[in-house]
Amino acid sequence: MIDISVDSHVHTRLCHHACGEMEDYVLSAINKGLRKIIFLEHLEVGIDYFESTWLTEEDFDYYHAEGKRLQEKHKKAITIGLGVEVGYNPRYINEIQQRLALHKWDRIGISYHFLETDSGHLNMVSRKQINIDRLNQYGVDEVLNRYYNNLKDAVERLPGQVLCHIDAVLRHHTEVKFKPAHYALLDELLDVVANKKMSLEVNTSGYTTKDEPYPSLAIIKKAIDRDIPLVAGSDAHRPEDVGRYFDRLPELMKKLAGCRQSVDGRKKY
Ligand SMILES: [Zn+2]
Numbered sequence: 001m002i003d004i005s006v007d008s009h010v011h012t013r014l015c016h017h018a019c020g021e022m023e024d025y026v027l028s029a030i031n032k033g034l035r036k037i038i039f040l041e042h043l044e045v046g047i048d049y050f051e052s053t054w055l056t057e058e059d060f061d062y063y064h065a066e067g068k069r070l071q072e073k074h075k076k077a078i079t080i081g082l083g084v085e086v087g088y089n090p091r092y093i094n095e096i097q098q099r100l101a102l103h104k105w106d107r108i109g110i111s112y113h114f115l116e117t118d119s120g121h122l123n124m125v126s127r128k129q130i131n132i133d134r135l136n137q138y139g140v141d142e143v144l145n146r147y148y149n150n151l152k153d154a155v156e157r158l159p160g161q162v163l164c165h166i167d168a169v170l171r172h173h174t175e176v177k178f179k180p181a182h183y184a185l186l187d188e189l190l191d192v193v194a195n196k197k198m199s200l201e202v203n204t205s206g207y208t209t210k211d212e213p214y215p216s217l218a219i220i221k222k223a224i225d226r227d228i229p230l231v232a233g234s235d236a237h238r239p240e241d242v243g244r245y246f247d248r249l250p251e252l253m254k255k256l257a258g259c260r261q262s263v264d265g266r267k268k269y
């Protein structure tokens with residue numbers, strides 16, 4: 001149900017909040033016996049934020065040139081994909097499309113990190129207290145509503161193949177609780193993902209803070225019910241984190257498959 005020989009989501013120092021050269025990630029992946037690694041670097045357009053956590057167009061030129069060099073150099077040991085994690089910004093759809101059109105991507109992952117406010121953007125997946133405090137002014141429910149409504153637009157409007165860390169919104173907030181209304185939004189979102197024949201990422205960075213990946217089991221079940229393919233991503237921001245916790249995924253999938261079979265073919269958990 002999920003291929004753990006491929007890490008479909010790693011970053012590099014180019015995004016300013018990760019460390020290590022591209023080659024360090026490749027070598028780490030080879031060391032861990034992976035068959036394939038896909039770089040999924042941050043592309044954001046029109047974000048008004050106090051620091052840059054994404055690549056410039058010059059960075060992406062280097063990224064592709066260096067990526068091609070590494071593909072050739074290490075082709076006997078591993079397959080390397082050059083992808084992009086494109087962040088949604090409803091006001092800049094055309095510009096985002098134009099930026100995406102500048103390169104050939106092996107994978108486009110869609111995510112939504114930055115919420116627009118009257119005084120610039122706030123990062124909804126950040127651990128920084130300044131983001132959490134200011135998002136609190138809107139209230140958890142409201143942030144979740146906006147996140148899921150906008151993320152659905154993103155999936156409808158952007159040309160992606162994978163939806164990344166679907167429930168990582170407010171992941172460092174201590175009081176996030178999904179209400180039935182939020183699960184209803186999630187259902188709608190997953191319907192769009194299924195219709196667009198996209199995959200859902202099982203992002204193992206979740207295991208660093210809780211006992212589950214992003215998304216949680218309940219949401220992975222919803223994806224399986226819709227026959228949405230699952231792909232594994234470590235979201236490594238350090239070379240040593242490539243493929244982290246992938247060894248836990250077979251067990252998780254077995255558990256989910258068990259749930260599915262235990263009710264004589266009917267999809268009920
Ligand atoms: Zn990042």
Ligand SMILES: [Zn+2]
Binds near residue numbers: 085111113164165
């Ligand atoms: Zn992300």
